[in-house]
Amino acid sequence: MEQKKETLLEIHDLTISFRMYDRLLEQRDLRVISDLHLTVRPGEVAAIAGSSGSGKSLLASAILGILPENAVVGGHLHYKGQELTPQLQARLRGSEIALVPQSVAFLDPLMKVGAQVDGHRRPRPVRRREELFRRLGLPEGTEDLYPFQLSGGMARRVLVSTALLSNAQLIIADEPTPGMGLEQALEALQMFRELADEGRAVVLITHDIDLAVAFADRVSVFYAGTTVETAPAADFRAGALRHPYSRALWRALPQNGFQPIGGFQPYAGDLPRGCLFAPRCPLAEEACRRRTPPVREVRGGEVRCFYGS
Amino acid sequence: MGRALGRLARRFFSYSVRIVTLLLAVSVISFALVTVSPIDPVQQYILGLGTAVSPEQRAEIEDYWGVDQPPAKRYLSWLGELLHGNLGQSALYRRPVADVIAERFVNSLALMLCAWVLAGVIGFALGCVMGVCHGRWPDRLLKGLCYLLSSVPTFWLGLVLLLVFAVALGWFPVGFSSPIGVRGEDVSLWQRLYHLALPALTLSLMSFASIALHTRQKLIGVLSSEYVLFARARGEGAWTILRRHGLRSILLPALTLQFASFAELFGGSVLAENVFSYPGLGSAVAAAGLNSDVPLLLGITLFSALFVCVGNLIANLLYGVVDPRIGTVEP
Numbered sequence A: 001m002e003q004k005k006e007t008l009l010e011i012h013d014l015t016i017s018f019r020m021y022d023r024l025l026e027q028r029d030l031r032v033i034s035d036l037h038l039t040v041r042p043g044e045v046a047a048i049a050g051s052s053g054s055g056k057s058l059l060a061s062a063i064l065g066i067l068p069e070n071a072v073v074g075g076h077l078h079y080k081g082q083e084l085t086p087q088l089q090a091r092l093r094g095s096e097i098a099l100v101p102q103s104v105a106f107l108d109p110l111m112k113v114g115a116q117v118d119g120h121r122r123p124r125p126v127r128r129r130e131e132l133f134r135r136l137g138l139p140e141g142t143e144d145l146y147p148f149q150l151s152g153g154m155a156r157r158v159l160v161s162t163a164l165l166s167n168a169q170l171i172i173a174d175e176p177t178p179g180m181g182l183e184q185a186l187e188a189l190q191m192f193r194e195l196a197d198e199g200r201a202v203v204l205i206t207h208d209i210d211l212a213v214a215f216a217d218r219v220s221v222f223y224a225g226t227t228v229e230t231a232p233a234a235d236f237r238a239g240a241l242r243h244p245y246s247r248a249l250w251r252a253l254p255q256n257g258f259q260p261i262g263g264f265q266p267y268a269g270d271l272p273r274g275c276l277f278a279p280r281c282p283l284a285e286e287a288c289r290r291r292t293p294p295v296r297e298v299r300g301g302e303v304r305c306f307y308g309s
Numbered sequence B: 001m002g003r004a005l006g007r008l009a010r011r012f013f014s015y016s017v018r019i020v021t022l023l024l025a026v027s028v029i030s031f032a033l034v035t036v037s038p039i040d041p042v043q044q045y046i047l048g049l050g051t052a053v054s055p056e057q058r059a060e061i062e063d064y065w066g067v068d069q070p071p072a073k074r075y076l077s078w079l080g081e082l083l084h085g086n087l088g089q090s091a092l093y094r095r096p097v098a099d100v101i102a103e104r105f106v107n108s109l110a111l112m113l114c115a116w117v118l119a120g121v122i123g124f125a126l127g128c129v130m131g132v133c134h135g136r137w138p139d140r141l142l143k144g145l146c147y148l149l150s151s152v153p154t155f156w157l158g159l160v161l162l163l164v165f166a167v168a169l170g171w172f173p174v175g176f177s178s179p180i181g182v183r184g185e186d187v188s189l190w191q192r193l194y195h196l197a198l199p200a201l202t203l204s205l206m207s208f209a210s211i212a213l214h215t216r217q218k219l220i221g222v223l224s225s226e227y228v229l230f231a232r233a234r235g236e237g238a239w240t241i242l243r244r245h246g247l248r249s250i251l252l253p254a255l256t257l258q259f260a261s262f263a264e265l266f267g268g269s270v271l272a273e274n275v276f277s278y279p280g281l282g283s284a285v286a287a288a289g290l291n292s293d294v295p296l297l298l299g300i301t302l303f304s305a306l307f308v309c310v311g312n313l314i315a316n317l318l319y320g321v322v323d324p325r326i327g328t329v330e331p
């Protein structure tokens, strides 16, 4: 493999805020994602791992350009070297960039599965869909079911099939495993691994760092709306991490000692100044509370910490 | 498919039983009200005829009402006649009540149908616009209009329309269902529609607000759903989303609501018909009430109850058809 493959998606300093108005109609920006970095290359699974409810899903919406109207986006997004403008996003979503949502709730409850997977484009790709359903092991007649009639495993395959039918180069899987047993989760992630091995790029957004490390090439650790570290999956297994938070997160896993981290993630709207992890960081110093640490390249990974090594 | 039809038939049957029970209750209550009211139906009838009646005729009328019998027995014999299709004679129109209702109902039906369709179409379209523009000025403007119209009394609205369009502008006739001086058979469809327009508009303006607001609410819910987010992620535009996901989920509930609104429609038609002197059931019921035409009043009461019940029956049956989750047995 070449050392430096062409990147498919590059995100620099992505910041997402929501414009809110409080009682006195005073405008307030609620920042949910700050200075996020992410690079995705063809053939790889790039995971974003962080605790649930920390705004990771907004990242998918930002890439696709489907954030709510009151969202304000800053930073740079590039797809195949081109800046991702709203026009480009509108052209790419559903064709080159596909989202695999997390549950059957993302399917129209009143539309049969077949029509839904075919999508709105005409002519309907009926043939290819039938073939795809066979390949994914979906039983005959699945296309005539309504979403509520799908079993968990079928639903997941149906959701994946929407992305495959589009021939997307970039697949964003948003929390594909919650509520699944381990076996199901492994099967689901294996599907994404195979998609990447066929040359696509997969962004895996998940709360399960364990599974992320098992299937992804690189894992970005997400904390309080930013990526604090991006490291090859092997570094996690070897325990060679760069950021105090990712080290603590890794140690908190049951098989690694189960040492919990004190404190809580800060809420959007109540973010600390300087390094977002400073209030909980054992290594924090004066400088950390004053300035946001820059992203640094360390040992083939990226880390946002003054002292990361 | 066969099972679904079977289920539909069962539903239909159980609703029909309920309707019959309800109609019986309505007949008991309205009969009781007439009995305790100071009106003497026999006397009123004879007065209404305005001519002298022979003792035999009087005896016949008294027999129909069962004057000497206890109320329960009187009710039963009246009900018996009713079931044989004999609703009695209307003193006001000097014709069998059933005939009056049939003729008047055709007029009312034309009016209500026009208003119903108009209200449904306008309401649904405005609801869609409001839902899509949720929070922006078209939404706020139309929402205000809906609240305003739904709080304005029908007869007042009718009078305003009458004054503006019929009296001041002269665009529409002032009243009745056909031009004065033209024989019934010679009235053209166009003339009928022309006379119908203003009352129908009044009636629909009164009832479209609820359907519009309901559609708006439903559509806002759909558009903020996860499946619409996913549809957007797959590249569907606003119009495609409305067509593919929106209409599907809001059209039939709106239709259901429309069928369930027969009661308001009927109530509104009484007022609208009186304002526009439109010869429908609504004006007949007012005339029957004012002139103490008891058989006609009872007949229309029962008939309108049946009418509303049929609307609700259709609404209930539709509910089952609309949502596959209601109609299907778990796999």
Ligand code: SF4
Residues within 6 Å of the ligand: A244, A245, A275, A276, A277, A278, A279, A281, A282, A283, A284, A285, A288, A293, A304, A305, A306, A307, A308
């Ligand atoms: S920058 Fe400072 S506070 Fe932040 S993680 Fe690094 S050492 Fe801790």
